[in-house]
Amino acid sequence: MSGTALIYDEEMSRYQLLWDDPVCAIEVPERLTRSYEAVKSAGLEKRCVPVSVREGTEEEILLYHSKEYLEQVKQTPSMSVEELKTFTQQFGDVYFHPNIYNCAKLAIGASLQLVDSVMKGKVRNGMALVRPPGHHSQRSAANGFCVFNNVAIAALYAKKHYNLNRVLIVDWDVHHGQGVQYCFEEDPSVLYFSWHRYEHKSFWPNLDESDYNTVGKGKGTGFNINVPWNKVGMTNSDYLSVFFHVLLPAAYEFDPELVLVSAGFDSAIGDPEGHMCATPEIFGHLTHLLMSLAKGKLCVVLEGGYNLTSLTQSVCQTMHTLLGDPTPLLSGIGSPCHSALESVVNVRAVHRKYWNFLKYAADPQILEPSTKRRRLENTAEENKEEENTEKEKEEKTEEKPEDIKWPEPLPRPAPPVQTVVASSTELESLPKGCQMLGKIPQKCIEEAEKIRKEHFQGLTDKTSSECFQHIVSILEKVQNKEVRNGMVVVPDVCASVRFAVQHALNSLSKRVLVVFVGDEDVQVDTGSGKVLLLQICSKEPGVVKSDYHVPVCLSKAGHSRASVMQALIGLLLPLAYEFSPDLVLQVLTSSSGLEMPVWAQVSSLLQGLAQGRTLALLQGCDKDMVGATCSSLSGSPAPILGPLGHPVDKDVEFIEKQRQRLEKKWGLLRNSFSESGTKNQDG
Numbered sequence: 117m118s119g120t121a122l123i124y125d126e127e128m129s130r131y132q133l134l135w136d137d138p139v140c141a142i143e144v145p146e147r148l149t150r151s152y153e154a155v156k157s158a159g160l161e162k163r164c165v166p167v168s169v170r171e172g173t174e175e176e177i178l179l180y181h182s183k184e185y186l187e188q189v190k191q192t193p194s195m196s197v198e199e200l201k202t203f204t205q206q207f208g209d210v211y212f213h214p215n216i217y218n219c220a221k222l223a224i225g226a227s228l229q230l231v232d233s234v235m236k237g238k239v240r241n242g243m244a245l246v247r248p249p250g251h252h253s254q255r256s257a258a259n260g261f262c263v264f265n266n267v268a269i270a271a272l273y274a275k276k277h278y279n280l281n282r283v284l285i286v287d288w289d290v291h292h293g294q295g296v297q298y299c300f301e302e303d304p305s306v307l308y309f310s311w312h313r314y315e316h317k318s319f320w321p322n323l324d325e326s327d328y329n330t331v332g333k334g335k336g337t338g339f340n341i342n343v344p345w346n347k348v349g350m351t352n353s354d355y356l357s358v359f360f361h362v363l364l365p366a367a368y369e370f371d372p373e374l375v376l377v378s379a380g381f382d383s384a385i386g387d388p389e390g391h392m393c394a395t396p397e398i399f400g401h402l403t404h405l406l407m408s409l410a411k412g413k414l415c416v417v418l419e420g421g422y423n424l425t426s427l428t429q430s431v432c433q434t435m436h437t438l439l440g441d442p443t444p445l446l447s448g449i450g451s452p453c454h455s456a457l458e459s460v461v462n463v464r465a466v467h468r469k470y471w472n473f474l475k476y477a478a479d480p481q482i483l484e485p486s487t488k489r490r491r492l493e494n495t496a497e498e499n500k501e502e503e504n505t506e507k508e509k510e511e512k513t514e515e516k517p518e519d520i521k522w523p524e525p526l527p528r529p530a531p532p533v534q535t536v537v538a539s540s541t542e543l544e545s546l547p548k549g550c551q552m553l554g555k556i557p558q559k560c561i562e563e564a565e566k567i568r569k570e571h572f573q574g575l576t577d578k579t580s581s582e583c584f585q586h587i588v589s590i591l592e593k594v595q596n597k598e599v600r601n602g603m604v605v606v607p608d609v610c611a612s613v614r615f616a617v618q619h620a621l622n623s624l625s626k627r628v629l630v631v632f633v634g635d636e637d638v639q640v641d642t643g644s645g646k647v648l649l650l651q652i653c654s655k656e657p658g659v660v661k662s663d664y665h666v667p668v669c670l671s672k673a674g675h676s677r678a679s680v681m682q683a684l685i686g687l688l689l690p691l692a693y694e695f696s697p698d699l700v701l702q703v704l705t706s707s708s709g710l711e712m713p714v715w716a717q718v719s720s721l722l723q724g725l726a727q728g729r730t731l732a733l734l735q736g737c738d739k740d741m742v743g744a745t746c747s748s749l750s751g752s753p754a755p756i757l758g759p760l761g762h763p764v765d766k767d768v769e770f771i772e773k774q775r776q777r778l779e780k781k782w783g784l785l786r787n788s789f790s791e792s793g794t795k796n797q798d799g
């Protein structure tokens with residue numbers, strides 16, 4: 117199933133604040149109209165499947181809200197301005213208008229239309245541009261510009277109508293969606309994740325239960341994950357750190373059947389509420405990282421976002437990714453800041469009891485985070501230098517976030533052809549979006565021959581020469597943006613990798629990422645810093661050459677899915693994002709023992725790098741693996757992995773050993789303050 121739904125109705129812009137209220141003045145109709153116009157003028161709307169909006173029914177509203185509250189809200193269309201003002205006063209940070217009930221019903225209906233379109237297979241994913249937002253509204257209360265809880269109702273509706281047992285809600289709005297938390301805190305079938313500006317409860321909604329140690333209740337214990345931001349100015353690195361070390365491993369272990377996003381973009385740079393520094397491009401990546409879950413079933417529903425420039429840019433970045441456009445390059449990715457890392461450590465510590473992937477997390481809770489200490493004593497005792505620079509950053513961002521300037525995101529054009537495939541052996545039918553590599557230009561033949569003569573004199577057979585020509589030809593097409601990615605079935609995988617790296621560094625690339633799955637000894641020079649070699653293998657290699665050579669030695673026996681995913685999410689992806697390659701080589705050999713669905717996940721997730729510029733090299737793989745690689749390269753979502761089970765103890769130890777070896781050089785690997793050991797301190 118392919119296709120992306122866009123759901124919007126201008127009617128939802130037809131309400132506004134009717135009296136003076138500085139708190140509510142930022143919630144304006146233009147948030148919605150400008151978002152839609154931006155999507156339209158970027159040419160995204162016409163590529164989407166149009167889905168109409170409908171009104172949410174009373175029955176649907178009552179899935180979460182109380183009858184009394186609904187009856188109250190139903191009275192608002194006939195109220196005078198004075199009556200509306202009085203009515204509003206019983207709630208916090210919200211306003212009513214004669215048309216808001218109508219719009220709130222449309223916002224629910226739009227969210228449910230999106231769920232229906234995705235669950236019925238009409239589209240793979242989509243976005244609902246709605247207003248009013250929903251995630252603060254509670255069973256019997258409007259709150260924080262929200263009237264009805266669109267995403268909570270969407271999850272309840274999906275569970276009811278499609279018999280779903282596991283729904284993941286990712287709330288990347290900068291505020292805590294306490295209304296969603298309250299709805300599902302005792303429900304193990306909905307995993308609710310939220311990060312939010314908190315500053316030790318000094319930021320709205322100032323709740324104890326927004327902190328990291330609120331993990332759900334009763335049967336729902338462990339299924340509520342809160343990541344508090346205890347200072348402002350969080351960056352792309354901080355957001356990625358939380359995805360790699362908290363959300364994604366939990367999400368893969370949870371194995372959702374549907375993913376909903378409470379997509380507030382007040383967590384983007386320039387927002388007067390959030391005061392964060394993450395750029396709009398990050399939402400293109402966060403979206404990508406969620407698209408391999410639940411077989412790509414992803415519903416994005418607008419929540420907050422009050423800087424119209426960063427809001428509309430972020431909406432477009434999200435839409436581009438939903439539509440399958442190449443993800444943008446991110447620069448300057450590295451270690452999370454001290455405060456973000458403290459939050460990551462604390463979330464991991466309190467959730468260790470509930471999640472297999474955290475079984476070996478080493479750190480205890482940090483009961484007195486540095487930000488709290490600073491708040492209390494106002495003196496910097498430790499990390500003086502870091503605190504000073506962070507403080508400066510904080511002061512700068514706290515002055516006037518709306519005055520901050522950032523570069524406009526670059527266009528994200530997709531090459532006309534997604535995937536080309538070359539093979540010296542016959543291949544069966546190719547998936548949609550894939551085509552066979554055509555005639556090889558003379559120039560490429562000469563180039564291949566030149567490199568062969570210089571570096572591979574021993575390989576004179578016709579098959580090797582052909583293979584080298586295929587590699588040169590595909591890499592040229594990728595470089596010229598004629599195709600996005602390619603695959604070559606090769607006779608000699610080690611020679612092919614070395615050849616591809618050589619050719620890429622000669623003319624096309626500054627940084628090549630090689631992800632090699634198999635036991636072969638890959639003789640690629642990693643000393644220059646231009647090549648990062650990540651190898652999933654079952655034999656421990658003799659010599660580890662540099663900080664750019666990362667073998668991940670996992671026990672064989674088909675490789676435990678949990679182990680491979682733990683290595684991929686907690687080690688390989690952070691390394692890859694920080695390295696920021698401009699070309700990715702995905703290499704798979706028959707010796708790998710990797711299962712097809714796991715390889716498909718590896719392949720899909722890696723395509724968020726290098727703007728999707730990927731060459732897959734396969735040796736000796738069966739037709740399922742070749743087919744899965746083609747599918748993944750051509751943009752199909754990876755198959756569901758199912759329950760991951762426990763990672764193998766020995767594997768986790770090895771992964772952790774590598775993480776600790778490398779975290780000084782590669783800061784995005786940091787998820788701990790402890791230098792020693794992987795032992796669970798609780799025994």
Ligand SMILES: [Zn+2]
Pocket residue numbers: 289290291380382419420421
């Ligand atoms: Zn918000």
